[in-house]
Amino acid sequence: MSSPQIYISFPGTAREALGFYAEVFGGTASLFTYEDFGRTDGPPDAVAHGVLDGVVSLAGADAAAGEAAMRCEGMMLSLLGTAEPQILHEWFDRLAAGGTVVDPLAPKPWGASDGQVIDRHGVHWLVGYEPDQTQPDQSQPEEGAR
Numbered sequence: 449m450s451s452p453q454i455y456i457s458f459p460g461t462a463r464e465a466l467g468f469y470a471e472v473f474g475g476t477a478s479l480f481t482y483e484d485f486g487r488t489d490g491p492p493d494a495v496a497h498g499v500l501d502g503v504v505s506l507a508g509a510d511a512a513a514g515e516a517a518m519r520c521e522g523m524m525l526s527l528l529g530t531a532e533p534q535i536l537h538e539w540f541d542r543l544a545a546g547g548t549v550v551d552p553l554a555p556k557p558w559g560a561s562d563g564q565v566i567d568r569h570g571v572h573w574l575v576g577y578e579p580d581q582t583q584p585d586q587s588q589p590e591e592g593a594r
Contacts, residue, residue: 453505453506453507454505454506454507454525455506455507455508455509456506456507456508456518456571457508457509457510457511457515457516457517457518458495458508458509458510458511458517458518458569459510459511459517459518460494460510460511460517461510461569462479462494462495462498462508462509462510463479463495463498463510464569465508465569466479466495466498466499466500466506466508468567468568468569469500469504469506470500470502471542472504472539472542472543473500473502473503473504473539474502474503475500475501475502475503475504475505476500476501476502477498477499477500478498478499478501479495479497479498480495480496480497480498481493481494481495481496482494482495482496482510482512484496485497487512489512489513490510490512490513494510494512495508495509495510496509496510497509503530503531504527504530506525518570518571519570520566520570520571520572523572524564524572524573524574525571525572525573525574526573526574527539527573527574527575527576528562528574528575528576528577529576529577529578532577533561533577536553536575536576536577537553539575540553540563540565540573540575543565543567543573543575544565544567545568546567546568547565547566547567547568548565548566549563549564549565550563550564550565550566550572551563551564553565553575553576555579559578559579560576560577560578560579561576561577561579562574562575562576562577563575563576
């Protein structure tokens with residue numbers, strides 16, 4: 449594993465939230481219910497484990513009775529420099545729909561552009577990029593082309 453995986457305990461909204469993030473970022477959401485996992489500590493159709501695989505990856509589940517659901521204080525999920533500026537603006541706008549813009553995604557005095565939004569599921573996001581940000585060339589030179 450090269451980096452930590454974000455895993456969110458939702459208050460019974462995991463299906464809706466992971467579907468929302470799939471719409472925002474693209475990718476595929478795979479959901480498994482309490483019934484699928486043989487769990488009896490919640491409704492059979494509650495999400496016991498869900499994963500969004502794509503450009504942005506995260507996972508989550510519905511918190512069982514007695515388990516704490518996510519509260520986001522003093523933490524943000526950062527999307528700084530993770531895509532082209534146009535895409536980051538689109539993600540920011542989609543995350544803001546039904547949520548709260550804390551700080552608009554705009555140029556800042558230090559030269560970068562960034563902003564903060566708390567989405568409709570209570571997740572706090574930091575989105576931004578440097579003014580000269582470009583995506584690295586992912587292609588490899590062909591053999592003999594050097």
